[in-house]
Amino acid sequence: MAGTVLGVGAGVFILALLWVSVLLLCVLLSRASGLARFSLIFVFLAALIITTVLLLFPRATEIPTKKEEFKIVDKFFIGRYVLLAFLSITFLGSLFLVLFHYILEPVYAKPLRTS
Structure with missing residues (x-):
């Protein structure tokens, strides 16, 4: 069309x-x-x-002409899932590191002055 x-x-x-x-x-x-x-x-x-x-008086025909159909083949199927798995593992690992370095960081109490 x-x-x-x-x-x-x-x-x-x-x-x-x-x-x-x-x-x-x-x-x-x-x-x-x-x-x-x-x-x-x-x-x-x-x-x-x-x-x-x-x-x-339309210009186009009412019966559409047959067109050659293209078959879409995903040749990178396995590679895409390997990439998805790698990115998921990297995301979970970075989330684990953020948990230990920022969220669970110990807060030490400051000593009181006794003077």
Whole structure:
């Protein structure tokens, strides 16, 4: 699906841009006076015709073509688990050292002055 953004093609963005611009033009023409005010009917009908043409004559085929499927093979499976085991042992060893050097460090009482 080349040329898609968020799973939708360019046609959806063209239709959204068309209808946003028609809505803006209809709001602007509704403030006009005289015959220009009635031209918003033609703008709306033109947008309706363009929308139906774009919806009834799609460019892409409805049946997707078969693509060659790729099989993903993990060749570094054992090495990844060896690395995970090594990092886990290193983490647990460093946690053990932190426990003895910082958390269980003895706090000695200072001698009192007797003077």
